[in-house]
Amino acid sequence: MTSSxxxxxxxxxxxxxxxxxxxxxxxxxxxxxxxxxxxxxIGYQVRATHRSLQRLLQYKIEPHGxxxxxxxxxxxxxxxxxxxxxxxxxxxxxxxxxxLSAILNMxxxxxxxxxxxxxxxxxxxxxxxxxxxxxxxKLIPLAREVVATxxxxxxPSEVAQLLEGLAKVQxxxxxxxxxxxxxxx
Numbered sequence: 001m002t003s004s005x006x007x008x009x010x011x012x013x014x015x016x017x018x019x020x021x022x023x024x025x026x027x028x029x030x031x032x033x034x035x036x037x038x039x040x041x042i043g044y045q046v047r048a049t050h051r052s053l054q055r056l057l058q059y060k061i062e063p064h065g066x067x068x069x070x071x072x073x074x075x076x077x078x079x080x081x082x083x084x085x086x087x088x089x090x091x092x093x094x095x096x097x098x099x100l101s102a103i104l105n106m107x108x109x110x111x112x113x114x115x116x117x118x119x120x121x122x123x124x125x126x127x128x129x130x131x132x133x134x135x136x137x138k139l140i141p142l143a144r145e146v147v148a149t150x151x152x153x154x155x156p157s158e159v160a161q162l163l164e165g166l167a168k169v170q171x172x173x174x175x176x177x178x179x180x181x182x183x184x185x
Contacts, residue, residue, distance in 0.1 A: 042169065053150060060142040065109065066135065069102050074111065077128050078136045084123045111135070 038044045058068050066074070076091040077083065083091065089099040103126055106112045111132035117123035151159050 046166075049150075053146060056146045056149065057143060060146060061139055064135065064138060066139065070106055070109075070111070071139070073099070073102050073106065073126075074128075074132060074135060074139070077112065077126060077132065078140075081128050082125050084117070084125055086123075088126055106132070 038048075054068055057071065061068075061071055072092045072094075073088060076088055080091075085096060085099055085103065088103070089096045092099065094102075103112060103114065107114060110129055113127050113129055114124045115127060117125060151162075154162065
């Protein structure tokens with residue numbers, strides 16, 4: 001039996017002097033290869049990072065009686081209080097029944113109150129209570145700690161580049177989804 005490696009242990013060179021098994025460029029599969037390693041998947045990397053960020057945030061806010069689900073709704077209301085249930089669903093990216101469930105839970109905890117729209121009785125506006133507003137001063141610093149932990153190995157310019165790159169990825173995806181919605185709708 002003949003070995004493809006010379007006695008030196010190095011790969012045998014092809015006609016051009018390069019190794020006979022060419023190293024592939026990341027993102028370029030070899031002929032006939034259908035593979036997508038996690039290390040090359042932006043989607044996987046963003047998801048894994050997001051899950052870790054969520055776990056650490058949950059660890060920080062849970063002692064205050066706030067769940068991750070509540071966090072996202074509080075954050076949207078701190079930015080713009082008095083949103084309708086539908087607007088809140090759109091801001092947070094949840095279905096309306098999920099939003100209603102969270103709102104009712106937050107209402108029981110005294111974080112929000114619901115008020116009917118004066119012009120359209122079908123709509124409910126969600127308003128922060130003083131207790132809900134007060135949590136902003138407690139929880140935003142904790143969220144900033146989570147972010148600081150996540151980027152502790154990056155320079156300020158690398159953080160800026162990361163944010164810029166993610167914004168470009170989001171813009172590209174939103175544009176593509178909008179075109180697809182137009183075609184399908």
